[in-house]
Amino acid sequence: MKVLVTGATGFVGRHLVAALLARGCVVRAVARNAETAQGMPWINDVEFVAADIHAPELDIAALTDGIDVLAHLAWPGLPNYRALFHFEHNLMADYRFIKRAVEAGVKQVLVTGTCFEYGMQSGPLSEQAEPQPSNPYGLAKHTLHLFLQNLAQENPFTLQWARLFYLHGEGQNPNSLLAALDRAIDAGDATFNMSAGEQLRDFLPIRNAADFLCAIVQQRDFSGVINCASGHPISVRTLVEQRVRERGASINLNLGHYPYPTHEPMAFWAVVDRLEQLLETQRTR
Template identity: 25%
Template sequence: MRVLVTGANGFLGRHVVAALLARGVEVRAMVRPATRVDTLGWSPAVDIVRADLRSSRDLAEAFRDVDVLVHLAAVVSGGEDAQFAGTVGGTERLLDVMAATACRRLVLCSSFSVYDYTSTRNVLDESSPLQQTPEVYSRGGYTVAKWWQERVTRRYADQLGWELTVLRPGFIWGRDHGYLAALGQQIGRHHVVIGPLTRIPMTHVENCADVFALAATDARAIGQTLNIVDGPGEQVWSYLTDYMRGTGARGLRLPIPYLLGSAAVRLAFATVFRRATKVPAILTPTKFDAMLKPLRFDNSKLRQTLGWTPPLDYQQCLARTYGPVSTATATEIEMPASWSPDAAAALRARR
């Protein structure tokens, strides 16, 4: 099996490449023409193709002899127009080219951001309501782009009869990506912690990558939409403690009950910021809910559909994220039973 991975040099992408290699899969990694790959630690087995989703040029060659596309690429920086053009326009160009090839299987990286947190009650799972127009446009450029990206991809798959799997990760964390929007509002060194007992829908980048590798290689994933979280999630206060301890950050933490914070934000939005054209995300009710609303999360559908359990538990994830980079050896790493004998080498490369 050969798998094409877009966004392969990104935070999630480089771990997905390693996870696929660990399962004995041939990997073709798509990166932009100017990307430096010598610092990524990839083995010579990775077939690197240079192409830019802003142009259709070179995309056809990327699909040569490819069985599965794992589409991770998205624009997460810049203005809202740039995010939409890069994420949605790039996806349309990619899928237009795929339609002319023999590849008929696709795994899409969507996002928890497509859910309507304001309407969701108690538990957020795959059956929870999605954002709809026009309300989705109040959520910001990233949400709008991911929402449209998923819609566009589903339309192509339905029309062309492709085998589609949609994976929606929660907050992806890992080394150099430990701070999460769900932690509240940082003011200098200090933190305003809204809803300190609220649980965060978290997935460590290595666990998340393992799901993508499994979904690309397991036929049970075809036709499924699956949320990716490692479990019920850590409480905001608890994880912030671990984050500050792990990074050596110092500062005060001010806990504020969620209901009090939500009421204050909604009052301010209806009065002080009523005519404002730009309001900080945390002071916009829909964005506030998406970051901080206390809900329950589980991965029961993922577990039941694919038989998946996280390769790394929370303490191991903390060590991967905040511990010394070079202390772990291959013999110290507990590897998932499904991984090939080359898994330790691939894991060393991505550390």
Template identity: 30%
Template sequence: MSNTSDGRVIVTGAGGYLGPHVVTALADLGHDVVAVMRPGSAAPLDDRATVEESDILSADFSPTHWADASAVVHLAWKDGFQHNSPAHMEQLSAHYRLLTGIAAAGVPRIVALGTMHEVGYWEGAITAATPTNPRSQYGIAKDALRRALPFALPESTSLAWARAYYIYGDDRRSNSIFRKLLEAADERRTEFPFTTGKNLYDFIRVEDLGRQLAALTDAIDIEGTVNCSTGEPKSLAAQVEDFIAEHGLDITLEYGAFPDRPYDSPGVWGDAATIHEVMQRHG
């Protein structure tokens, strides 16, 4: 099995919601981790990481000083929780420039974070071959980058596109419904307006996703789109009710207060066969 074990790994977007968990997971595997963050970021990071503050999407940034790295995990992305932010398309070329520059510098492995929103409306399991028809600026930009990179990177660079699903955990640092529930509890609200909650999603804890991405970084022979998920669909209502019970929140959901979003599938999840195989390699 080919891998990048014990090498120097660069993590962009290390100060974001997912970044600290990927940094810790990579350090746990024995990597020398360089956590790249925007200047002035105060995100909590594993003490084992070396911090680099850089504006990696600026036109004058060069990744040539990463040439000795065994891999780059590219998580950086502005406004990931704002699906129609203009930043997605405005910064697309900068992401392309960065990743092609990393490959040109000679880095042999790139793991780039994707999203289920690349696919758009779909019912059932998503595989690597599922056709994409994104319905948001976020999904369009991510899918455009995913499609373009295989044509732009040299054969000497192995690329894994890690397609993520519904991430939760570390909820105070997220912008999800789970953070909103905690904030409602802080305000001593006992009712929370909700949708029908019937939609099925693939929920994964942020720590587990961090470990999947770390393992995928090592699996240099695994290329292309990889679903980083559990592969197990669960209704939003069941997940939220479990969250309320787990945290002991005195909150009742007001089902049907909000309509379900028209672009959400009644049920969608990732085919996790490949990532499960990758995780088995790490025992």
């Protein structure tokens, strides 16, 4: 199987490329910055293309030549979820890119969506829950999904929409919770400022997420929405305390220093029955 991965040097992309290679896939990796790509451990094992996928002059037919699956991860502007840029630029630029890829002959497309498509809904969230996006990022992703569903009616292709929840691990945004905690521990800080930490979230190590995305890509007969998450809620405070213990640190947690974010509910996590069924199907084949 030959997979075209966009956003290949991003947080998710760099791990997905590694996971695909480990499973024997041939990978054409695309990213804008060739210098960043040269630092990737897999750079000599892939066909790398330095390109801006949103550039109108991009030769999509050449980029997708011989490709079985497009794994589309690229999405500029994160982690600013409230920026209008998401639907003023990314939405239509992404739609045009994927449409051109499908018209060039790509028959299977995996796109990473987001838990923010569910909006402010609380509790366990299954794929059957009606999307109610409440920030520009979630709105743009949900609208792209709707656009692609309609495109598939006119020009049939397999559309796999993987909703990512909270990922952590190597390459994560340096301002994300665990990265900031690790930096504070490394610096020998006495105190780590955080919220009260009682919010429940669905956290998943990035390497697990990459393996799940690989499994979805290789399940050629699967289409539709699928939550890519652990399915196990954990409080932010518990997650932080676990990391402190893992690091053998004695840093003091300054709970309540930051208010709770207003763009997400206090408690939500993924229902992963569909993911577990897909993984079980793949194991028994």
